[in-house]
Structures are given as C-alpha cells and as structure tokens.
Amino acid sequence: MLSSKLFAILPDDISTPDGMTVDSEGNLILACPNYADQTMPGCILKIDQNKNITKWFNVPVHEETGLASPMGIAFGPDGDLYICDNQGWPGRPELIRKGRILRLRIEGDRVVKTTVVAKNMEHPNGIRIRNGYIYVTQSSLELVKHPSGKLVSCVYRFRLDDENVEITNTLEDKNILTTFVTYNPEDQYGVDGIEFDREGNLLVGNFGDGAVYKVTMDADGNVTSNEIWAQNPDELISTDGMVMDADGNLYIADFCANAIVKVSPDGKTVQRIAQSPDSDGLGGELDQPGEPILWNGKLVVSCFDTVTNDIVVNTAHEQPATLAEIEL
Numbered sequence: 479m480l481s482s483k484l485f486a487i488l489p490d491d492i493s494t495p496d497g498m499t500v501d502s503e504g505n506l507i508l509a510c511p512n513y514a515d516q517t518m519p520g521c522i523l524k525i526d527q528n529k530n531i532t533k534w535f536n537v538p539v540h541e542e543t544g545l546a547s548p549m550g551i552a553f554g555p556d557g558d559l560y561i562c563d564n565q566g567w568p569g570r571p572e573l574i575r576k577g578r579i580l581r582l583r584i585e586g587d588r589v590v591k592t593t594v595v596a597k598n599m600e601h602p603n604g605i606r607i608r609n610g611y612i613y614v615t616q617s618s619l620e621l622v623k624h625p626s627g628k629l630v631s632c633v634y635r636f637r638l639d640d641e642n643v644e645i646t647n648t649l650e651d652k653n654i655l656t657t658f659v660t661y662n663p664e665d666q667y668g669v670d671g672i673e674f675d676r677e678g679n680l681l682v683g684n685f686g687d688g689a690v691y692k693v694t695m696d697a698d699g700n701v702t703s704n705e706i707w708a709q710n711p712d713e714l715i716s717t718d719g720m721v722m723d724a725d726g727n728l729y730i731a732d733f734c735a736n737a738i739v740k741v742s743p744d745g746k747t748v749q750r751i752a753q754s755p756d757s758d759g760l761g762g763e764l765d766q767p768g769e770p771i772l773w774n775g776k777l778v779v780s781c782f783d784t785v786t787n788d789i790v791v792n793t794a795h796e797q798p799a800t801l802a803e804i805e806l
Contacts, residue, residue, distance in 0.1 A: 480752045482738075484762035485778055485803035486529055491518050492799045495780040497550040497604070497719065498771040502557065506773050507534070509548035509561065513568055514784045514795045520546035522559070527774070535584070538592045540565060543576050550605035550614070550672075550719075550769075554638055558583050560595070560612055562602040575647055577602045579614060579636065595636055596643040596653070602634075604672040604719060606680075611699070612636045613655070615669040615682060621648050624659055631668025632657045633682060633693070656693055656701045660686040665789050671720035671730060671769075681707065683717025683730060690717060690728070690741065708741045710748035719769025719780075723806075729777055731767035736791040738770060738779065738804060752804055756793050759783060759800035766792040767802070777804040 488495060493514035499507050506525040512518040524534040537546035543565055550562040558581050565576040577599035583591035595612065596602075604615040614634045622630040635655040636643060645651055660668050664686075671683035671690075680693040692707035708714075708728070718733040726743030737753040752764060759765030759781045768782035779802045784795050 480804050482752050482762050482764050482802040482804050485801040486531060488799040490798060493518050494782060494784050495799050496768050496782060498769055498780060499551050499553055500773060509551045511547035511549055520548050534587055535589055537561060538589060540576055543573055549603055552605045552607045554607055560605060562605050562614060564602050566601055575600050594642055595640050596645050598645045600647045603670050606672050606674055608674055610638055612638060613672060615672050617668045617670055619647055629660045629666040629668050630657055656704045658684055660684055662686040671717050673720050673722050675722060676726055683720055685716050688714045688716055708745040708748050713748045713750045714739045721770050721772055723772055729770045731770050731779060733766060734790045736764045736766060738767060756791050758796040762802050764802055765800060777806055
C-alpha cells in the first residue's frame with residue numbers, strides 16, 4: 479500500500495472540493511461546489527507550481543436558484559472552461575433538474591462571457607472533452623423507469639458550441655449517448671467518473687456497482703458496445719472520479735472506502751493502492767476522495783468529506799477542507 483500525505487489545506491471559505499483539471503500554464507485548477515456549506519459560493523481555485531492557492535473566480539449563479547455548484551471541469555481547445563453545475567446534488571426540491579453545463583470565457587481572473595451549453599439537468603457530474611464534443615456523466619435519471627426498478631443514469635454528448643440545449647432527463651433527449659443501470663440495492667447512485675483511454679474508448683464508472691464500463695464508438699460516433707471492463711468488489715467499492723496515465727493505468731477515487739484503486743491497462747487487475755481510515759484529512763489522509771488527477775508526477779486527490787451514511791467510511795464533515803497527494 480502507498481501512503482498519502484497532505485498536499486494542501488484549502489482556504490476557510492471552501493467546504494467541498496471536487497473536480498480538477500490543469501490549465502495551459504500547468505496550474506492545477508480545482509472546482510469547489512461547497513455542498514457542505516452552501517452559504518459559501520461555488521468557485522474555482524488556482525494552485526500554482528509552488529502550491530500557492532488563489533480563488534480564481536466565483537462561478538456565475540443560476541438566475542433562478544442563486545447558486546452555482548461546480549463539479550467536473552475541463553478546458554476546451556480554445557481555453558474556455560466547461561463546468562458541470564450540479565445544482566441538484568444536495569437533494570433540495572427547488573434545485574432538482576436545475577443543473578447546467580456552462581462554458582466560461584475567462585480573461586485574467588474575470589469571467590467575461592458565460593454560455594449555458596445545456597440546462598435543466600438532473601445530476602451532471604463528470605466531464606471530458608474530445609474531438610469537438612463534450613461528454614458528461616449524469617448520475618441519475620429518476621424520470622426513467624427501468625423494468626428492474628433500479629436506477630438509470632447516462633452519458634450525454636454535446637457539441638462544444640451548443641447553446642441552451644433543453645434537457646428533459648428522459649430517453650427522449652437526443653444528446654444521450656448511452657445509458658446504464660445500477661443494480662446494487664445498497665447504493666443506488668449511477669455513473670460518475672469518466673475518462674478516455676489511449677484508443678479513444680470512453681471509460682465510465684458506475685458508482686454504486688463499483689464497475690468501470692468501456693464504451694466503444696465507430697467513426698461516426700455511434701456506440702458499438704457498452705460493457706463492463708473492470709470490476710472487483712474485494713478491491714473497488716465505488717467509482718468516483720478517475721484519471722488514466724500515459725501507460726494506460728487507470729486511477730479511481732473509491733469514495734465509499736476512502737481509497738485509491740489502480741486498474742491495469744487491460745482492465746483485468748483491479749488493486750487498491752492506498753486507503754485511509756476516517757479522519758479530518760489534516761494528516762494527509764484520503765478524507766472521502768472525490769477525484770484524482772496526475773500533476774507533476776504525483777496523484778493529487780480532492781477530499782470531498784461531505785457525505786455521511788452507512789455505506790461510507792466518512793462519519794463527519796470537518797473544516798478546513800484538504801487535498802491529498804500520493805507519490806506514484
């Protein structure tokens with residue numbers, strides 16, 4: 479087992495860190511939905527090579543709810559930042575199906591243009607951009623009733639220049655690429671982590687089932703298969719954010735188990751490589767890991783530290799929020 483250590487203690491006005499990406503200058507960019515304390519604005523932080531942390535900007539709020547809750551983030555080819563604004567995650571009735579995909583043009587530390595790519599989404603979560611398209615995991619489609627009674631979730635695909643796409647959160651949505659069912663009765667939470675492999679196949683983590691699916695597509699972008707690629711319930715319980723290295727190894731944040739799991743390039747070996755007990759994260763523990771990212775030769779992990787229930791190790795939210803790191 480590898481040991482994690484403290485990467486950073488976040489500012490006092492951050493309660494929940496989540497998605498990450500790296501900008502063109504090599505800075506680490508961190509999305510903070512701040513679900514643990516929604517009086518704190520949802521914002522984006524910038525961390526430079528010396529680990530200096532600055533608030534880059536507050537994410538523009540929804541005109542009806544007055545909130546922004548940035549989770550997955552990714553830069554487009556022109557430098558615009560695309561954001562999954564997951565309004566509905568806290569489960570407050572007035573926020574259900576108010577989620578958005580935002581495209582922000584940023585100059586310096588100012589958002590100079592906000593484009594709503596898609597709106598009225600139930601649970602937009604993870605995001606990746608490839609070949610002119612945005613791929614987004616939506617962790618629940620409660621309006622879609624599966625014969626088994628289990629939860630349905632999906633991946634949406636949008637064009638980079640789409641605007642104001644009206645999402646119905648039903649199978650009528652033309653932007654749905656493919657759907658998934660979560661069978662674990664103890665954890666009815668759908669797809670979350672998302673990544674492309676070296677061949678351009680889409681890897682999608684089904685959180686509740688602890689399974690990674692491989693979605694293959696033809697030259698026209700049509701799905702040709704959607705099958706479980708990696709699963710081992712003894713080593714991997716839940717699949718939150720995930721990232722692939724240059725050698726094809728996939729690193730997954732096992733949110734429920736306070737662990738990081740490594741999957742071999744062929745998907746056959748699923749191995750827990752780091753794990754922490756319940757803690758406040760100040761010793762560098764994995765305090766409910768939400769998303770990993772490769773940065774300067776190490777794995778940096780956001781510590782979500784917000785959910786407390788019977789299926790997670792985490793028992794309480796504590797301030798300050800933290801990031802952990804693992805030397806690979």
